[in-house]
Amino acid sequence: MAAQLPDMTAATLTAGGQPPLPSLVSARALRWQKVSRALRLWVPAALLIALLFLCFVWPYIYSIPPGDSGSILDAALPPFSPGHWLGTDPNGVDIFSMLVYGGQVSFEISLAVTAFGMIVGGTIGLTAGYFGGWADSILSRVVDVLIAFPALVLVLAVAEVLQPSETHLIWALSVFSVPAFARVTRGATLTVRNLPFITASRLTGTSNWKIIFKHVLPNVIPGIVTFSLLGIGIIVILEGAVDFLGLGIQIPQPSWGAMIAKGQNVLTAEPQYVLIPSIVLLIFVMSLNLLGDALRERWGVR
Amino acid sequence: MSDALLEVEDLRVAFASGGREIRAVDGVSYQVEPGRTLAIIGESGSGKTVGCRAIMGLLPLGTAISGSARLHGTELIGLSDSQLRKHRGSDMAMVFQDPARSLNPTMRVGKQITEAIRTHRKVSKSDARDQAIELLRLVRIPAPERRFAEYPHQLSGGMRQRVVIAMALACRPKLLIADEATTALDVTTQAQIMELLLELQRDLGMALIFISHDLGLAASYADEVVVMYAGKVVEQAPAKRLFGAGGTVKMRYTRALLDAIPHLERAAHTELPVVTGRPPDPSMLPVGCSFAPRCLSAADDCAAKAPALTEHAPGHRWACWHPCENGGTA
Numbered sequence: 001m002a003a004q005l006p007d008m009t010a011a012t013l014t015a016g017g018q019p020p021l022p023s024l025v026s027a028r029a030l031r032w033q034k035v036s037r038a039l040r041l042w043v044p045a046a047l048l049i050a051l052l053f054l055c056f057v058w059p060y061i062y063s064i065p066p067g068d069s070g071s072i073l074d075a076a077l078p079p080f081s082p083g084h085w086l087g088t089d090p091n092g093v094d095i096f097s098m099l100v101y102g103g104q105v106s107f108e109i110s111l112a113v114t115a116f117g118m119i120v121g122g123t124i125g126l127t128a129g130y131f132g133g134w135a136d137s138i139l140s141r142v143v144d145v146l147i148a149f150p151a152l153v154l155v156l157a158v159a160e161v162l163q164p165s166e167t168h169l170i171w172a173l174s175v176f177s178v179p180a181f182a183r184v185t186r187g188a189t190l191t192v193r194n195l196p197f198i199t200a201s202r203l204t205g206t207s208n209w210k211i212i213f214k215h216v217l218p219n220v221i222p223g224i225v226t227f228s229l230l231g232i233g234i235i236v237i238l239e240g241a242v243d244f245l246g247l248g249i250q251i252p253q254p255s256w257g258a259m260i261a262k263g264q265n266v267l268t269a270e271p272q273y274v275l276i277p278s279i280v281l282l283i284f285v286m287s288l289n290l291l292g293d294a295l296r297e298r299w300g301v302r
Numbered sequence: 303m304s305d306a307l308l309e310v311e312d313l314r315v316a317f318a319s320g321g322r323e324i325r326a327v328d329g330v331s332y333q334v335e336p337g338r339t340l341a342i343i344g345e346s347g348s349g350k351t352v353g354c355r356a357i358m359g360l361l362p363l364g365t366a367i368s369g370s371a372r373l374h375g376t377e378l379i380g381l382s383d384s385q386l387r388k389h390r391g392s393d394m395a396m397v398f399q400d401p402a403r404s405l406n407p408t409m410r411v412g413k414q415i416t417e418a419i420r421t422h423r424k425v426s427k428s429d430a431r432d433q434a435i436e437l438l439r440l441v442r443i444p445a446p447e448r449r450f451a452e453y454p455h456q457l458s459g460g461m462r463q464r465v466v467i468a469m470a471l472a473c474r475p476k477l478l479i480a481d482e483a484t485t486a487l488d489v490t491t492q493a494q495i496m497e498l499l500l501e502l503q504r505d506l507g508m509a510l511i512f513i514s515h516d517l518g519l520a521a522s523y524a525d526e527v528v529v530m531y532a533g534k535v536v537e538q539a540p541a542k543r544l545f546g547a548g549g550t551v552k553m554r555y556t557r558a559l560l561d562a563i564p565h566l567e568r569a570a571h572t573e574l575p576v577v578t579g580r581p582p583d584p585s586m587l588p589v590g591c592s593f594a595p596r597c598l599s600a601a602d603d604c605a606a607k608a609p610a611l612t613e614h615a616p617g618h619r620w621a622c623w624h625p626c627e628n629g630g631t632a
Contacts, residue, residue, distance in 0.1 A: 133363060195403045196398040196399075196400055196403045196404040197403060197404050197405050197406045199360060199398070200396070200398065200404050200405075200466065200469065200470075201406075201417075201418075202360070202390070203358065203360070203390050203391060203395060203396050203470075204390065204391035204395070204417075204418040204421055204422075204469065204470075204472065204473070205387045205388070205390045205391040205392065205421045205422055206417065206418075206421050207387075207421075210421075214406075214409070214417070215406050215409070218406070218408035218409070219406070219407065219408055
């Protein structure tokens with residue numbers, strides 16, 4: 001072996017010039033990796049944008065039938081009927097309109113709950129994680145208690161006592177999102193706060209709040225944002241479940257969960273009543289999860 | 303005596319862990335004059351870092367600290383966090399081991415330096431920017447105007463450490479503590495950074511404490527050397543006296559560390575002497591000399607009673623019952 005080495009070097013040297021480095025990875029593999037990486041981010045993002053457009057912009061551009069009332073003359077039309085391309089329900093309400101208006105409610109509730117959880121839970125998590133000590137002990141115990149509380153039971157209790165409504169639903173579901181965000185933020189803060197640059201910043205005499213906002217927060221935000229995308233998905237499903245149980249958005253205001261609930265009586269005869277909202281819900285939640293995964297991969301969050 | 307910038311006297315730091323007391327630092331005293339370099343040498347866990355962190359007030363709450371550390375006559379031990387904040391950065395600063403993690407990855411390096419400047423001095427943003435670029439130039443970063451707007455990941459390890467040093471120097475501290483500041487860098491970069499630190503020290507008249515496990519580094523760059531073992535100072539002397547021609551290392555531990563450094567002139571294929579065993583568990587230190595269990599010259603009296611750190615020769619203290627003769631080169 002050792003005797004061959006000088007030979008090889010001589011050969012490469014006498015070959016002269018600089019031969020192009022042969023690529024070890026085929027060009028196709030490289031191109032495919034780039035494309036699939038882009039697809040993983042943009043396909044779910046495009047689906048979400050399309051859903052948002054459908055729910056919030058479409059009804060203002062094109063006039064669609066109302067989502068909460070219909071004519072008995074149009075009752076129980078099958079999909080692809082003229083004027084009602086997804087058909088109507090037994091009360092004659094247009095299914096596409098119900099999807100659009102129900103989607104608005106789902107978006108509003110899930111975004112409000114997530115934003116509330118992010119701000120309140122994030123503040124709790126940052127404070128607990130950064131200061132540690134008794135602040136951490138107290139806040140973490142409160143969060144533990146909230147997490148241990150069965151979310152659905154709490155939501156049902158709130159709906160029972162305070163009347164079901166969109167606002168009450170947001171508050172009730174926030175009880176679930178706040179501790180989740182607090183935990184995630186606290187964990188991320190703990191990892192960041194022990195890094196030397198935080199100590200270095202303390203050593204230059206920077207105040208604690210300045211350190212939290214300028215040094216800790218920018219470093220925990222990627223983790224919180226990816227988590228919030230997964231969180232939105234969970235909230236949408238929870239909201240659907242509450243509607244399904246009849247304690248969320250009240251009929252005749254449309255919602256995806258209520259549509260599924262109404263359709264289950266005729267599941268075998270008219271499966272589209274359950275299938276259509278379920279598929280939309282599936283696309284919505286799956287896009288959120290896939291987008292969350294893609295961002296996590298890009299930002300290098302755990 | 304009182305021309306010292308930092309006087310540390312009988313510093314003790316203890317933690318409670320698992321129901322036992324851990325004495326991380328056990329009665330350490332030293333002083334540093336302005337413009338001088340002190341090297342604190344020791345193995346991992348010998349208390350060298352903990353001692354300096356105690357001075358900077360960086361230890362977690364619930365750590366028992368006693369003794370005194372006076373900076374310009376101001377007692378630092380026992381100050382609250384907000385009282386210490388006035389001294390941190392402006393009077394004393396610290397550079398850490400890992401340059402990759404000593405900078406905020408989400409912030410441009412220039413911003414981090416200007417922030418350090420603006421916490422202590424009321425200067426306008428553009429003045430702070432000029433000062434920051436001046437600092438980058440001071441730590442020999444080429445094209446400082448361009449580097450100012452870059453993120454840490456765009457810089458090499460040595461460059462990052464220069465930025466960290468620039469941040470530490472932002473408010474012209476009188477004392478700079480470099481905690482293993484060159485350990486994570488390769489040898490050539492290490493030499494450049496040490497040269498830079500010494501040059502800055504000369505120009506700015508700072509006192510420099512550098513903590514290291516590298517005796518060679520101490521030999522080349524320090525004025526005074528403190529060797530720590532198991533939380534105690536075991537030998538303390540001017541670097542020249544220890545490592546100069548006809549060096550007179552007295553403490554067996556220092557000798558053992560020196561012997562463990564590979565030399566070119568050592569005969570080929572001979573086994574490199576190592577210090578066998580490991581440092582003692584700080585929660586149950588032996589009654590006698592802590593180094594006795596690993597010491598080749600340990601006698602019965604070593605295990606019976608711990609030798610005190612005494613000034614046996616002018617400027618040279620050591621704690622050993624059986625010090626090396628003739629520097630113990632044999």
